[in-house]
Amino acid sequence: MAEVSCRKVTKEYDAGVQAVKGIDLDIADHEFVVLVGPSGCGKSTTLRMIAGLEEITSGEIWIDGDVVNDVPPRDRDIAMVFQNYALYPHMSVFDNMAFGLKLRKFPKDEIKRRVDEAGRILDIVPLLERKPRALSGGQRQRVAMGRAIVRNPKVFLFDEPLSNLDAKLRVQMRTEIKKVHQTVRTTTVYVTHDQIEAMTLADRVVVMNGGNIEQVGAPQELYHHPATRFVAGFIGSPAMNFLPCRVQDGPNGGLAIRVTDSITLPVPPGRVERYGKYKDKNMILGLRPEHLFEYHEQGKPGWTRVDLPVDVVEPMGMETMVHFFIDGAPVCARVDPATHAEPNEILPLTADLNQMHLMHPDTGKVV
Amino acid sequence: MSASTVTERRVAAAAARKHSLHKSRMWALWGSYIALSVFVVMFLVPPFYTLVTSLKSSAEISAQTGSPWLVHSPTLENFWYLITYPNFQRYYLNSVIVTILTVVISMVISVLAAFSLSRMGFWGSQTLSTGVFLTYLVPPSLLFIPLFQIVGQLGLINNFWCLVLLYPTLAVPFCTWIMIGYFSSIPKELDEAALIDGAGYLQMLWRIFIPVAMPGIIAATIFAFTVAWGAFLYPLAYLYTSNQMVLTVGIISDLIRGDVFQWGKIMAACLLASLPPIVIYAFLMDYYVAGLTAGATKG
Secondary structure, eight states: OOOEEEEEEEEEOTTSOEEEEEEEEEEOTTOEEEEEOSTTSSHHHHHHHHHTSSOOSEEEEEETTEEOTTOOGGGTTEEEEOTTOOOOTTSOHHHHHHHHHHHTTOOHHHHHHHHHHHHHHHTOGGGTTSOGGGSOHHHHHHHHHHHHHHTOOSEEEEESTTTTSOHHHHHHHHHHHHHHHHHHOOEEEEEESOHHHHHHHOSEEEEEETTEEEEEEOHHHHHHSOSBHHHHHHSSSSOOEEEEEEEEEOGGGOEEEEOSSSOEEEOOGGGHHHHGGGTTOEEEEEEOGGGEEEOOTTSOTTOOOEEEEOOEEEEOSSOEEEEEEETTEEEEEEEOTTSOOOTTSEEEEEEOGGGOEEEOTTTOBBO | OOHHHHHHHHHHHHHHHHHHHHHHHHHHHHHHHHHHHHHHHHHHHHHHHHHHHHTSOHHHHHHOOSOTTSOSSOOOHHHHHHHTOHHHHHHHHHHHHHHHHHHHHHHHHHHHHHHHHHHSOOTTHHHHHHHHHHHHHSOHHHHHHHHHHHHHHTTOTTOTHHHHHHHHHHHHHHHHHHHHHHHHTSOHHHHHHHHHHTOOHHHHIIIIIHHHTHHHHHHHHHHHHHHHHHOOHHHHHHOOSTTTOOHHHHHHHHHEETTEEOHHHHHHHHHHHHHHHHHHHHHHHHHHHHHHHHHHHHO
């Protein structure tokens, strides 16, 4: 158990390509931190630098109060779970899990005790004598986790561990991983490109993009208060709608957001002061699909009605997603499944503007 | 046209297609059987003739009556002569010693070389890998004169230990090349997992790579064995007394005296000499094939 810190860590490859551009990150003891971002954002490189599998170009990495820049992986006291499991194919499940302990010259009975205990936590005791090729994907993943647990390391590192599993198993193993962490409480750094995995597992999520950290925060914080347009678009599914707009004078001395010639939405009074300095400027309006829904006559007073032609309807059971175009920009709304919506029909919609986000078009910062 | 006749016609068409599939497969099978038969005849007739001749007495061979493909009075006298013939025993023993040492030396060198070339990623490792393969392309017949100088300076002319020195130069490049291919097919995460688990490079090689790459190692071992057991040019060039000779040159220099060819004994000696490769191939063939095709399928 230990805390992990990155101080101005950069990684530059031979061709001068910067994969990681000076990140600062502090991970507390027992914390479960998820690095999330699109392919090539530097999340895996960061994890591999913490593991010691990649050298650091500059900066410092601290584990448990020591700078480990030049410490080889085996002396960092970490354990890692790989995307393709990386089990030793010629060894039984028991030997796979015991390998690290054997190399560290643990006594036999201690090895057996630890493997049995990890086997119980992961529910793989009946598989201990099997070879990896006789296991299913989910079982292999459990063994890979078992190999990490038996070592009782300072830090667990997960590199997209669920990407090779099918959708159903992925959800199941996600819960297992969370359960294991609640049991063993080891500091964990977890890399994924799947924002749902990130949201469900993490104490804190680190959103990365282009080698930089965009935002660090608890899952709910990232969801409700994204700092940048990238985070706003990356977290949440379906993704947030973005519409170019202009801030202008509204009714009763307030402000309004003009989206198109026919669509102008009033800014809620509570936000007028915040958005006042952007008057007469072109901005980006961000609105999540769940804050855009069908208009009811008896609904809240003052909410603007917008009539739009439906493009595609996606019923999902507990909700229905409806897709539109506003001035060529795709927009998605989440409506009640009881709502009757057909392609090409006009659907009256309204938006909960108390949940809106306004972004600067050049910097992408949420204002 | 009623719906039912349409259905019937479609079913009939499907049946006809099925039949034609069957037919084309049959033609393909006939083709392969014919091609394989020609192959089998070409390859098996010489060993068969060797076997037949080895079972004949010298008198029967020189009699030239009847079909040469049949044995009238089979005898094991040729085999018995060879087994009790001290020179032949000497050749056999020399061959075994030279081959075992060549295989061991070649495999140690090539496994270590392949591991470092494929996994340790040092400066110039790519160029070196290519270089190793280019070495293999140099024909041995070009090398035996310059090598004669070296062997001579080492004082190893007419000493079978020179073969232990020379054969690895033939075996190591190809074995290394096979092993580089095999090691490269092992996923990188496996070494990383081992590194994190606490293994050093030698432990990683010994406890992960060698067991996982066993089929490749066996393929390379068989290759090294074949090179050492069957080489003819170098022993012919460097050895000239019968106490130093190995089987390949021993047989022809001992059993052909002037213009007298002792055909029965030559054939029996060839069969006895082929025994170890046959036994080894029979047991290890599956691994051999798996090893040679590993790069293609595992990617």
